Amino acid sequence: MGVVVSLEDGKQRDASVKPLVDKTRGDMERVNQLILSKAGSDVAMIPEVANHLISSGGKRLRPMLTLASATMFGYSGDFHIKLATSVEFMHTATLLHDDVVDESDLRRGRSTARMIWGNQASVLVGDFLLGQAFKMMVEVGSLEALDVLSTAAAVIAEGEVLQLSVAKNMETTEDDYLSVIRAKTAALFSAACEVGPIIAETSKAERSALRSYGINLGLAFQLIDDVLDYGGSANDLGKNVGDDFREGKITLPVVLAYRRGSEAERAFWREAIEGGKNDDAALEKALGLITKYGSLKDTMARAEHYASIARDALAPLPDSDEKAALLEVIAFCLNRAN
Known part of the structure; x- marks a missing residue:
């Protein structure tokens, strides 16, 4: 399989998470120490499984958002360290659970925990990390x-069940899909950003601004991931291009291509996604249909829409290094697909 849809026509932006990394560097060192400490257990398999994923090279964007959203309002205590660690443990737990539900073999280019230790260990260690997060x-x-973080945990679980209910169902609508990613991905981004201003004891308006920023950033982030699965590279994704297709996942590029296709083309999608006929030749055809109907560009346009809402959410807030870093994260998110 050699065809990958090119995204090089998109506008290039020199954006990165470096300003956020630099601004939160000292606090993230403390978060990383707490992660290692709280992932420890006398049950040897727990730290083995947890550290396999924790040390796998993720950017840890969500805890950095928590740290920045607290310090941008002048917070100077220690509680943001524990909340940021809680956010990262919640995220790690969902990844462990996701890989079991999705039967994934790779995560960030490495074998998933379920492939090494089995499904039961992955689920139970995920539960352990959630317990530590709540402590x-x-x-x-x-x-x-x-309240914010526990609500997010419940919403994420609802999103997982909703995804199961629409799994491999080609009648899934765009609204159905957006409901899934709003729960599965955007809810944690939103909570990660909102708890910062809560402990900084800011106004309701400032808290609402960070909540809106987080949920819309999360939606944009997931939509860009969807684009990359059909038009990116393994380095961008931390997994193989086309993995969503091979796993029969319904993502927005697929929804759009299916809705816009002829009856024969829709029959192909049903065979591939619902019937499991998703070999390399089928992936080639899927990429061709996605290109034919402009599904990636339109998914990008949706991502840019949510990114604009995230920018507007921060607009009324006073200028600061943290605000600039959070705005840069939005551009970085979009730039991953350009």
Whole structure:
């Protein structure tokens, strides 16, 4: 299989997460130490499984968002460290669970925990990390922060079940799909950003601004991931191009191509996604149909729409290094597909 849809026509932007990394560097060192400490257990398999994923090279964007969203309002205590660690543990737990549900073999270019230790260990270690996350939330002592993060945990689980209900169903609508990613991905981005202003004891308007920024950034982030699965590279994804297709996942480029196709083309999608006929030749054809109907460009346009909402959410806030870094994250997110 040699065809990958080119995305090089998109506008190039010199954007990165470096400003956010630089701004949160000291606090992230403390978060990383706490991660290693809280992932420890007398049950040897727990740190083995947890550290396999924790050390796999992810950017840890979500905890950095928590740190920046607290310090941008002048917060100077220690609670943002525990909340950022809680956010990362919630994210790691969902990845462990996702890989079991999706029967994934690779995660960020490495064998998934389920491939090494089995499904049961992956699920149970994910549960352990969620337990540790909630212990740290309680230690912070903010009922509002606990409410936001616990609500996010419930919404993420709902999103997982909703995804199961639409899995391999080619009648899934764009609204159905957006509901899935709003719950599965955007909810944690939103919570990660909102707990910062909560512990900084800011106004409702400032808290609402960060919540809106987070949820719309999360939607844009996931839509760009969807684009990359059909038009990126393994380096961009941390997995193989076309993995979503081979796993029979319904993503927005597929929804759009299916809706816009002829009856014969829709029959192909049903065979590939619902019937599991998704070999390299089928992937080639899928890429051709996605190109024919402009599915990637339109998915990009949706991502840019949510990115614009995220920018507008921050607009009323006073200028600061943290605000500039958060705005740069939006551009970085879009730039991954250009």
